[in-house]
Amino acid sequence: MSETTIDTAIAAWKAATTKSGRDVAAEAIEEHIAHRTPEDGDYQAATAELLARLEAEAGPLGKEPGVYDDDTLLDGDARLPHVFVHLDGMGNEARYWYIGLETYEVHDYDRDRRAWIGRGTNRYADDTTVEDFLALQDVD
Structure with missing residues (x-):
């Protein structure tokens, strides 16, 4: 050897x-x-x-696609936290903030402007898992 x-x-x-x-x-x-x-x-x-x-x-490694709570990649069976970031694997990053009544405010990160741009709101049930969330993203 x-x-x-x-x-x-x-x-x-x-x-x-x-x-x-x-x-x-x-x-x-x-x-x-x-x-x-x-x-x-x-x-x-x-x-x-x-x-x-x-x-x-x-330089640092890029993060793998998925749903993050701060810097922690969440497992598929974890429930969506009140604030999380979704990396789609295509270089896109979206931040979700829970604002109540199963509603999240969504912002996309614009790398050229280095700013978060509001996209609107999305609704997810309080018991939505990361796996469920990712499946819904694939449909969009």
């Missing part, structure tokens, strides 16, 4: 499209740095410095 080089681990980190992919590559990078660092050296600081440079160079 061939051993992974640090260059391969760095390339894997750069190619990763998910947080878990970057985490696995970061572990491999840390193992290589730890192996090559003298016993009294701080391999964790060296790893953190390298990963920070890679992050600055590559």
Whole structure:
């Protein structure tokens, strides 16, 4: 079995499209740095410095499509929160605010203007799940 080089681990980190992919590559990078660092050296600081440079160079990962409560991607069986963001996978982002009586105010993010633009209101039952919401978006 061939051993992974640090260059391969760095390339894997750069190619990763998910947080878990970057985490696995970061572990491999840390193992290589730890192996090559003298016993009294701080391999964790060296790893953190390298990963920070890679992050600055590559930028943050894009979020995967779905419904988010703050930065948390919600499971399909979760009920819609009072405020959430829907990423449709086509680069569109819509924010929903519950205003009462099963009604959400909807705003779309305009990247050119860097502003939220009101779209109107949508109605969803209080027990609507994320899965139900996403199914309704596919119909539109």
